[in-house]
Amino acid sequence: MSVRVRxxxxxxxxxxxxxxxxxxxxxxxxxxxxxxxxxxxxxxDLQRSxxxxxxxxxxxxxxxxxxxDEDLVFQSANAPAHRAAANRLLEGGKAYRDFTPKEQRxxxxxxxxxxxxxxxxxxxxxxxxxxxxxxxxxxxxxxxxPFAVRLKVSPEGQTKFDDIVYGPQERSHSExxxxxxxxxxxxxxxxxxxxxxxxxxxxxxxxxGQDHLTNTHKQILLYEALGATVPRFAHLPLILAPNKGKLxxxxxxxxxxxxxxxxxxxxxAAFRNFLALLGWAPPEGKEVxxxxxxxxxxxxxxxxxxxxxxxxxENDPRRWTDDKxxxxxxxxxxxxxxxxxxxxVKTELRAxxxxxxxxxxxDSEWFxxxxxxxxxxxxxxxxxxxxxxxxFSDDFDFDEAAVNKNLRKEPRLRELLSGLADKMxxxxxxxxxxxxxxxxxxxxxxxxxxxLLINGARTMLTGQAVGPSMFEIFERIGRDASVQRxxxxxxx
RNA sequence: GUCCCGUUCGUCUAGCGGCCUAGGACACCGCCCUUUCACGGCGGCGACACGGGUUCGAUUCCCGUACGGGACGCCA
Numbered sequence: 001m002s003v004r005v006r007x008x009x010x011x012x013x014x015x016x017x018x019x020x021x022x023x024x025x026x027x028x029x030x031x032x033x034x035x036x037x038x039x040x041x042x043x044x045d046l047q048r049s050x051x052x053x054x055x056x057x058x059x060x061x062x063x064x065x066x067x068x069d070e071d072l073v074f075q076s077a078n079a080p081a082h083r084a085a086a087n088r089l090l091e092g093g094k095a096y097r098d099f100t101p102k103e104q105r106x107x108x109x110x111x112x113x114x115x116x117x118x119x120x121x122x123x124x125x126x127x128x129x130x131x132x133x134x135x136x137x138x139x140x141x142x143x144x145x146p147f148a149v150r151l152k153v154s155p156e157g158q159t160k161f162d163d164i165v166y167g168p169q170e171r172s173h174s175e176x177x178x179x180x181x182x183x184x185x186x187x188x189x190x191x192x193x194x195x196x197x198x199x200x201x202x203x204x205x206x207x208x209g210q211d212h213l214t215n216t217h218k219q220i221l222l223y224e225a226l227g228a229t230v231p232r233f234a235h236l237p238l239i240l241a242p243n244k245g246k247l248x249x250x251x252x253x254x255x256x257x258x259x260x261x262x263x264x265x266x267x268x269a270a271f272r273n274f275l276a277l278l279g280w281a282p283p284e285g286k287e288v289x290x291x292x293x294x295x296x297x298x299x300x301x302x303x304x305x306x307x308x309x310x311x312x313x314e315n316d317p318r319r320w321t322d323d324k325x326x327x328x329x330x331x332x333x334x335x336x337x338x339x340x341x342x343x344x345v346k347t348e349l350r351a352x353x354x355x356x357x358x359x360x361x362x363d364s365e366w367f368x369x370x371x372x373x374x375x376x377x378x379x380x381x382x383x384x385x386x387x388x389x390x391x392f393s394d395d396f397d398f399d400e401a402a403v404n405k406n407l408r409k410e411p412r413l414r415e416l417l418s419g420l421a422d423k424m425x426x427x428x429x430x431x432x433x434x435x436x437x438x439x440x441x442x443x444x445x446x447x448x449x450x451x452l453l454i455n456g457a458r459t460m461l462t463g464q465a466v467g468p469s470m471f472e473i474f475e476r477i478g479r480d481a482s483v484q485r486x487x488x489x490x491x492x
Numbered sequence: 493g494u495c496c497c498g499u500u501c502g503u504c505u506a507g508c509g510g511c512c513u514a515g516g517a518c519a520c521c522g523c524c525c526u527u528u529c530a531c532g533g534c535g536g537c538g539a540c541a542c543g544g545g546u547u548c549g550a551u552u553c554c555c556g557u558a559c560g561g562g563a564c565g566c567c568a
Contacts, residue, residue, distance in 0.1 A: 008568095010568050044567095044568075045567060049568095100566090102566085110565060113565065114563095117494095117564075118493040118494065150566095166496095166498095169496080172495085175496090176564095182566080183566040184566060185566080187566080189566070190567070191568095193568090194568090209562095210498095210562065211561095211562055211563070212563090213562070214563040217496095237498080237561095238561070240561075242503090244560060245561090246561090246562095277505080278504070279505095280505095281504085281516095283506095285505095285506070285515085287504090287517055305497075305498060306497095306498055306500095307499095307560085307561060307562090308504065309503065310504095311518095319519095322503080323503075326518090327517090327518055327519085330531095334530090377530040377531075378530095402528095451528085452527085454527060455527075465528065466529035467528070468530090469526090469528090470527095
């Protein structure tokens with residue numbers, strides 16, 4: 001039977017990077033096995049679900065390059081099927097009506113409620129309606145008395161399954177409550193919906209976060225009660241914050257949201273690559289992997305069991321996200337095929353009003369060479385419009401530290417650079433070699449070290465103390481603009 | 493509280509009884525390259541949580557302890 005997996009997020013906010021990784025692993029497994037990767041939006045919590053969130057999930061998957069097969073499924077559309085299944089279980093005596101009135105239920109917060117139950121240490125099979133005779137149950141229901149539907153879990157025995165990642169799992173029935181399938185208002189609950197939909201969609205492998213490991217036992221009970229084939233399960237270790245706590249938007253902000261990476265200049269392939277390495281290791285140790293290589297090497301067996309810490313420094317702008325993610329992005333930016341990078345740079349420049357249509361035709365060669373030159377030391381696509389601004393516009397800022405270090409420190413420089421400008425003005429043709437020759441000749445004539453002029457000129461031309469070889473910069477900026485910038489008094 | 497899961501360098505991880513004086517990647521440090529900064533090259537720092545077993549031999553298997561995480565809802 002061919003593999004069918006799914007990614008089933010609830011649309012209650014941005015796409016979390018942990019969820020994104022689940023999606024990636026499901027996708028990789030489907031592509032690896034020639035199976036199908038399906039997308040199901042679990043929007044049954046009407047209060048919290050939003051259309052905007054659904055959109056951002058779909059966009060996020062698209063950004064990561066995770067295409068899904070078949071039609072998108074909205075879980076809310078299947079509510080009638082979920083209710084029907086619950087009623088079937090009721091008819092078959094596998095579930096029962098719980099008439100416990102709403103008022104009797106604890107009005108506590110979730111945590112308090114759990115603590116309360118823990119203290120009470122009640123028998124999971126103690127519900128007074130569990131063994132209500134069918135006639136009475138039917139009569140009270142017919143009379144309009146509200147009821148929830150609970151699964152009747154056998155007091156004896158245990159559920160078992162062999163998790164592909166975590167190995168054999170066993171849980172005694174005595175640890176499992178008679179879970180509610182249908183709320184008293186008829187609304188189907190999560191565990192029921194998931195199982196019914198997974199059956200309907202023909203899911204063969206459920207790959208999801210480890211936080212569902214214990215839910216799995218309840219779901220298996222449902223598969224069995226329904227007489228359905230139980231799929232294989234593979235639970236993924238969790239991604240934790242630096243303090244080993246749960247990674248959450250409320251506590252950690254935008255660093256956990258996938259869209260942040262898009263907005264802050266990540267190359268999708270780089271982030272996908274980084275995500276794949278969180279909890280999974282390629283067999284031969286090669287870590288920079290294309291989409292095709294990822295698919296080729298991926299296996300569920302290669303997934304580790306320990307939770308991974310996503311390392312970032314909240315108050316350090318340079319380390320706003322994991323070091324390795326940033327490194328991976330830089331690696332992609334400097335080594336990916338130039339033709340794939342160019343459109344991304346174009347988008348970035350456009351967004352910052354630095355794009356000129358000529359870069360697409362008359363100046364396309366200039367644009368290619370310039371991007372190829374400066375990409376070598378950039379970390380994100382943002383750098384093209386920020387640190388790289390001087391390559392695309394005459395209107396750029398000067399870095400104070402660079403000005404102090406390379407210009408103000410030597411009072412004669414103002415005069416010297418103006419002289420260098422005069423010298424450059426007559427250089428023809430103007431390229432790396434001729435610019436270098438001219439600068440060195442000028443250094444000899446004036447008796448100063450070439451380095452003084454080189455560093456000074458770099459700052460005059462780019463506003464920065466660091467960057468590519470000065471002579472490459474001259475060629476990129478061009479003679480006229482170079483001369484003009486050398487004469488400019490702006491930074492002084 | 494109960495149940496479940498986990499624990500190798502700061503971080504991501506390799507390791508599935510001898511190949512381990514524990515390998516790689518990121519980060520950090522040093523040197524080389526470079527009249528800047530990166531890249532690259534070379535080198536360094538740096539880990540098997542602890543205690544018992546089993547075994548000729550444990551990072552690897554078993555038990556316990558500690559620590560961490562998860563689940564326990566008429567949320568998903």
